[in-house]
Amino acid sequence: MTSLDQFPDVVLLNILEKLDILDVLSLRKTCRSLYNFIDDVCPNKNLQVIKITTFSNAIKLEFVLPDSQRITVEYDDFHGTSCLVRWTKIPGNPKIKKETILKNADFMGVASRDLEILLKHQKTKLTYLKISFQSEIDAESLDFFPRILESRPRPLQIENLDLEVTQQSQLLQILPFIDPDAVSYLRIERYGSRGVVLEIDDVARLENWKTLRNSIHIGWNNGNIRDFLNFSYVYVKFPIVTVEDLVFLKETFLHSSRMNCVYLQVVTPVDLPELLEAFGPSNDDINYMGGYRKRWFFKCYSNPDDILSIGFNPRCLHFQREN
Amino acid sequence: MTSPASSSEVKYLIESSEGNTFDVSGAALRQSNTFNAMFLNIGADGPIPFTDYNEATLKKVFEYCEHSVNEENYSGPKHQDDLSKWDLNFFNEMDQKMFIDVINASNFLDIERLTSYCCERIARMLRGKNTQEMIKVITLPTAEELEAKQKVEEKKAAAAKKVAEKAAETAEKTETLEELPVQQLVQTTRNKLTRKYLSFSNE
Numbered sequence: 001m002t003s004l005d006q007f008p009d010v011v012l013l014n015i016l017e018k019l020d021i022l023d024v025l026s027l028r029k030t031c032r033s034l035y036n037f038i039d040d041v042c043p044n045k046n047l048q049v050i051k052i053t054t055f056s057n058a059i060k061l062e063f064v065l066p067d068s069q070r071i072t073v074e075y076d077d078f079h080g081t082s083c084l085v086r087w088t089k090i091p092g093n094p095k096i097k098k099e100t101i102l103k104n105a106d107f108m109g110v111a112s113r114d115l116e117i118l119l120k121h122q123k124t125k126l127t128y129l130k131i132s133f134q135s136e137i138d139a140e141s142l143d144f145f146p147r148i149l150e151s152r153p154r155p156l157q158i159e160n161l162d163l164e165v166t167q168q169s170q171l172l173q174i175l176p177f178i179d180p181d182a183v184s185y186l187r188i189e190r191y192g193s194r195g196v197v198l199e200i201d202d203v204a205r206l207e208n209w210k211t212l213r214n215s216i217h218i219g220w221n222n223g224n225i226r227d228f229l230n231f232s233y234v235y236v237k238f239p240i241v242t243v244e245d246l247v248f249l250k251e252t253f254l255h256s257s258r259m260n261c262v263y264l265q266v267v268t269p270v271d272l273p274e275l276l277e278a279f280g281p282s283n284d285d286i287n288y289m290g291g292y293r294k295r296w297f298f299k300c301y302s303n304p305d306d307i308l309s310i311g312f313n314p315r316c317l318h319f320q321r322e323n
Numbered sequence: 324m325t326s327p328a329s330s331s332e333v334k335y336l337i338e339s340s341e342g343n344t345f346d347v348s349g350a351a352l353r354q355s356n357t358f359n360a361m362f363l364n365i366g367a368d369g370p371i372p373f374t375d376y377n378e379a380t381l382k383k384v385f386e387y388c389e390h391s392v393n394e395e396n397y398s399g400p401k402h403q404d405d406l407s408k409w410d411l412n413f414f415n416e417m418d419q420k421m422f423i424d425v426i427n428a429s430n431f432l433d434i435e436r437l438t439s440y441c442c443e444r445i446a447r448m449l450r451g452k453n454t455q456e457m458i459k460v461i462t463l464p465t466a467e468e469l470e471a472k473q474k475v476e477e478k479k480a481a482a483a484k485k486v487a488e489k490a491a492e493t494a495e496k497t498e499t500l501e502e503l504p505v506q507q508l509v510q511t512t513r514n515k516l517t518r519k520y521l522s523f524s525n526e
Contacts, residue, residue, distance in 0.1 A: 003463050004445075006423050011430050011442060018446035029454045030461060 005033055013041055020065050021045040021121055044123035051128075052115065054142060056135040059111040063118065075111040083107040112144035119148055125157040125182055131174060132164040134191055142173065149177035157182035164191040168199045175203060180211040189219040197222050197239055213258070225249050225264065232258050237265040243274045246317065250279070250298065250310065253319055257302040262319040269314035279310070287311065336370035337385070339378035344370045351388035356433035375431065380424040387413060387437050414444060419463075 004012060016024055016038065024045065028038040049064040057077040064070050070090040078084040083105040087098040102110055133142070149156055157179045163186075165171055171188065190198040197220045203209055204227035215233035225245045228234045229252050241264060253259050272294075276282065282294040293313050300306040300321070311318040333349035352358050362371060373381055390409060417425065422441070429437040448460050 003419065003423060003461050006463075007426060008430055011426055011438065014438060014442040015445050015449075018443055019449060023446075023450055023452070026452065026454045027449060027457055030458050 005031075009037070009041070012037060013043060016041070016043040020067065020069075021047065021063075021118065022065075022071070024121070025117065039120075042120045042123070045121040046124050047118070047122055048127045049129075050118070050126060051130040051132070053132045053134060057107070059107060061111060061115060061118075073111075073114065075107040075114075077107045083110045085110065108142070108144065112148065115144070116148045116151075119152065119156065122156070125159055128160045128162070129156075129158045130162040130164075132191065133166050133170045134164070136166050142170070145173045146177055149174070155179040159183070160185045160187075162187045164189050165198070166191050168202055171200070171203050172206075176206055176208055178208065180208045181213070183212055184214040185217070186212060186215065187217040188221075190221075194220070196220070200227070220267075225262075228262070229256070229259070232260045234262045234264075236263070237267075239266070240268040241266045241270060241317075243271060243278050246270070246275065247278050249319065250308070253308050253321075254298055254301045259319075260321045262317075264317040264319075266315055266317075270312070270317070272312075272314065275312070282312070287313075337381060338370040338372045338374060339381050340374050340376060341378055342374075343378045345378065345382065347385045348389060348392070350392045351385050354388045354391070354434050354436065356435070357431065373428075373432070376424065376428040380421065380428050383417065383421065383425050384428050384432065384434065384437065388434060391436060410440075 004015070007015075016027075019027065024038060024043065028035050046066050047063050048066065049062075051060075051062040053060040053062075059075045061073045061075070062070065072088045072090075074084075074086045076084040076086070078101055081104060083102045084107075085100050085102060087100075088096065131145070155178055159182060161174075161178065161183055163171060163174060165188070188198070188200075190196060198218075200218070200221045200223045204223055209227075210230055212230060213232065215235075216228060216231045217235040218228075218237070220237045220239065222239070223236075225236070225238070225241060226248065228236055229249070249262060253262070279296045282296055284292060284294055287293045291313065293311050295312070296310040298308045298310075300308055305323065307322045309318075309320045309322050311320070334346040335349060335352050336344045337347050337352075338344050358371070376384075390413075414422070422444075426438065426441045426445075429441060449457055452460065
């Protein structure tokens, strides 16, 4: 019997709220009744930052506690049969790593269990979540992400979501299960060789994608500018963009009260004569880098006080709302 | 019970589990949300019964309330250094059982500050420890363990007593041993003399 068993739940919860996640997890292992109580109430531990990096034979989990302590846990495959867990804490000496070998344990299983516990204690909005898939690992073997995210009573709220992926299926494991209303900044980049284009056609069809509202920064992808018109700030790179798409973007921008900025980079230069025909004669000026650019200005339909300014050079277009 | 009034001079009678009653100032008692909800507006005839808790516990709880009356905007200690000398004494005076009783009473009386303060105290005992160290902090001995501990202590006491007795005996013996040569000498001399006299008389 422990002295904590003698307290009512309100008092126990009060104590647990004063401890950080590491203390709570240590306390959870002291006795069966506390284990059950902690799993039952899952006191909110209000983490700010979580970074998850997956390699082909290891997973690295980093998180920052409210008091700015940074914890790094690495789960390595050990001879194919065991899991080597290495643990560091900063402030502290980052070279000193606590190590333990879990026999007959799969590194992914151990890491996913820890991540699940960590996220169970996250009831408030996470400031920053980065998930980086640094290998061509098959999405199915990392199916713990959807399992963990889906098992939550309500979707995980993330303010800044940063995803580095090697293929579209990895995005499909995360994006459907988060709260789209909470995301204010979403960054998607393809991990690995720069020349390869990320496919996003299935992602763009997600319900959650259509309800994302704020900023997006996305690297080379095979999508269309029409897939990004729900965002207010867009930074996107396409292999090619047609004048027809640009006209559509301009018209949508003029009618929209929400769109603020679209920054487009393209590999294949835009056909200028065709664009001049569509947008009309341009004003030419020098940009802040000293280069010539063409500019167009249009009055917004949604608010006549607002002006849409379009800056152009052959590989880059900048649509900006000016007040 | 004295009629409720805003003056801090007003005293209320509190009844403990033993049936004893004692005085608590209105200002101290008003820190209890339970009291505020139950008695402040409607009043009560006779002493206020908080009969789930013993007198010592309740007195300890209200001692804290009386002390903290003048620190209304206090938000609790952030670090060990924040504990005043009075606070340290207050907690150090309590044994484990009393501490647990005080937390439970404070929780029942809904005295937020004291409850939070006590919880912070416990959290500090656990913070930064690993599971094994935490087990040592929070484990209470069972009845058998207490009995066994008592037996061990009794045994120890008995052993110590024996050792003391033995030591005393040894000391006594040493004393007699020290005396022995003299006595023997006296006795031997006496025997010799007796024999001598006897031999004389026989002659």
